[in-house]
Amino acid sequence: MIEMIKVSRTYAPNIKALSDISFSIETGEMFFLIGRSGAGKTTLLKLICNMETPSNGLIEVAGYNINTLRGKNLAHLRQKIGVAYQDFKLLSNRTVAENIAIAMEVSYKNPRAIRHRVRDLLEQLQLTDKYDTITSELSRGEQQRVALARSVANSPRLILVDEPTGNLDASTTERVMSLLTRSNKAGATIVIATHDASIYQQGTHRIMELRDGNIHSLTRGGR
Template sequence: MSESNGAMIEMIKVSKIYQPDIRALSDVSVSIAQGEMFFLIGMSGAGKTTFLKLLCNMETPTNGLIEIAGRDIQKLRGKTLARMRQKIGVAYQDFKLLTDRTVAENIAISMEVSYKKPQHIKKRVRDLLDRLALADKHDAITGELSRGEQQRVALARAVANSPTLILVDEPTGNLDATTTRRVMDLLTKCNHSGATVIIATHDDSIYRDTQHRIMELRSGKLHLIREGLPQ
């Protein structure tokens, strides 16, 4: 996914209403640059998860336009949609892991779908587990891990295939300060390698001292909290 004007994401007047009358997002417009790290904050239930689901096409907007790398994602179908999804890594708040498979198998999945070589997959899995202090969990059954461990496996799976867009929902909710730092170091490394990274969080420790843009969802509307410094 590449985009000539430097925007990875364009949302224009996007609203999302769940039946019967729950307005999750209301007239949201935002442009997120290619290679930007962007923090989306807000209380629980503010619409952060809906925002991310719209970006990876898991939900469709009630109104408005969403473009990823210059393409209207509502119009993508079949192989084109599948190709776009391969370039988006998502770490869901509820993890969505295969709980009866090993940690290594969960992380390898996105790379196998892209036909990466087995040696590359093996090395990448071990590297990610090392970075996230999970090296001893390589062959563990995922469903037997703690929530904090599952959260890190979900993140490793999201970034394993070096996607150009990474969407992360509350990545540090179950983690202590040291592990939180490891998670943020990994996301920062992905960002420095060129990925656009969007982090939905209410953990102010992970964005308080950064220089990135922060926007807050309140009552379905997006408010600028801090402008990011130029990349």
């Protein structure tokens, strides 16, 4: 699903966020990116979804060189990628339901199917009573869950999640991970950037640690 070959990202004047990164993620895999703040996790996710372009190197997603895709081809690929951003990027003047529905509306889903999917996701994340609430009125933890629901709503082939449990208690964290696990079992490839060791230490998924923009280790959980 994802192939990176000697990828670097440098910001002006000469700040190296990532240096010579090479790794691959298989279709249907759940993959964890770990590391301290500033290690390069968010930059890596932005490169994968084409929010940023690499300074050097090759990035392929679903067999496509995403940095050469343009127009309809790029738009088509982006519809297959769901992203839950660390800063949420919700439409603050729209309701919870409207925010989650957006991804499905651009794919011309049936309105009744959209409503059913939105309510199902809100129930899974204990947000049923927030259906018509304006997102700016939510707590940060609630906004975080809405952003996650939006990222999985359209059943994308690839889901990128940046710090999904940072504002959540243990019980809500479990619900969030259950939702991501269900999406993974349904076939989605999932990449999770996190500081939260509780969500990856007990599993057997692959874990890549970044330090100062470099791959420090690539291991498997449960060992």
